[in-house]
Amino acid sequence: MEETTRIFGIRAVIEAIQGGKSIDKIYIQKGLSGPLFQELNRLIQKNNYNTSYVPEEKLYKLSKGNHQGVVATISPIKFGNLEETIEKILEEKTTPLFLLLDQITDVRNFGAIIRTAECTGVDAIIIPEKGGAPLNADTVKTSAGGVFNLPIVKVSHIKDAVFYLQSSGVQLVAATEKTEDNIYDVDFKQASAIIMGNEAKGVSNSILKAVDKKAKLPMFGKIESLNVSVACGVFLYEAIRQRQLS
Incomplete structure (x- = not known):
């Protein structure tokens, strides 16, 4: 369950958002910058996602690998309107x-x-x-x-x-x-x-x-x-x- 409800990397999270996945929370490394991050940030602001800016050590604990500064958790259900x-x-x-x-x-x-x-x-x-x-x-x-x-x-x-x-x-x-x-x-x-x-x-x-x-x-x-x-x-x-x- 843990592996299937977490995605790692800026591009992967952007694609998950654009693909309509039910994002529960996004963890972002403090001080992260760059054009790809700006694109992600625009999507976060547009969709009002729950976000946390955390130290890199936290992301390593969440991802156990190459997180590229961003880890997102995907809800196992689709939330209702x-x-x-x-x-x-x-x-x-x-x-x-x-x-x-x-x-x-x-x-x-x-x-x-x-x-x-x-x-x-x-x-x-x-x-x-x-x-x-x-x-x-x-x-x-x-x-x-x-x-x-x-x-x-x-x-x-x-x-x-x-x-x-x-x-x-x-x-x-x-x-x-x-x-x-x-x-x-x-x-x-x-x-x-x-x-x-x-x-x-x-x-x-x-x-x-x-x-x-x-x-x-x-x-x-x-x-x-x-x-x-x-x-x-x-x-x-x-x-x-x-x-x-x-």
Whole structure:
């Protein structure tokens, strides 16, 4: 899986982009220059790819060979379009369940969340183009293949998805400790989208201001928070519990 989801070299990455490959992330050697790099940079800017400028040692670790200053990871799946995906789901279901991930950075958390989402019947997962964990071989493995069983959509900004879902009649619920409202007081029997935040920072403040509901999990121990993938599982199964009782 690792070998098939990485490509090395400026020309190879340019050809992958022009060939319509689903690029997940591009690693570029710091200080790289030249006409071929300028061509690649124009394509990166045009398509708004997730990029990282790294030391040459990092590229050697990724490529184990002649990287020519650039390594790109190719997603094992093709990401869906936001509007098309949501419209299709809303046509088929009256009370869909969506999951938005606001910059989850750990690939194993990402994979575990996808696995739980697939098991709980989530209709689509929405992630940002930049700032989140890559969908790589580790993600696929941790998801137990769940990445292949439900739509995953990439958006420029999670707020774009928030506003579009709200305009489509979907309730937006943010999982956050920055509220007095309890998860068990939220009505998940309606069309809903749950937002899980970054492992360290949680859901960003700008998104918290835009959502319909904020909810927290009751905590009784000395540790103040759960791992994000565990917390996500609790939220999803509470939604399922309510829907099965209705």
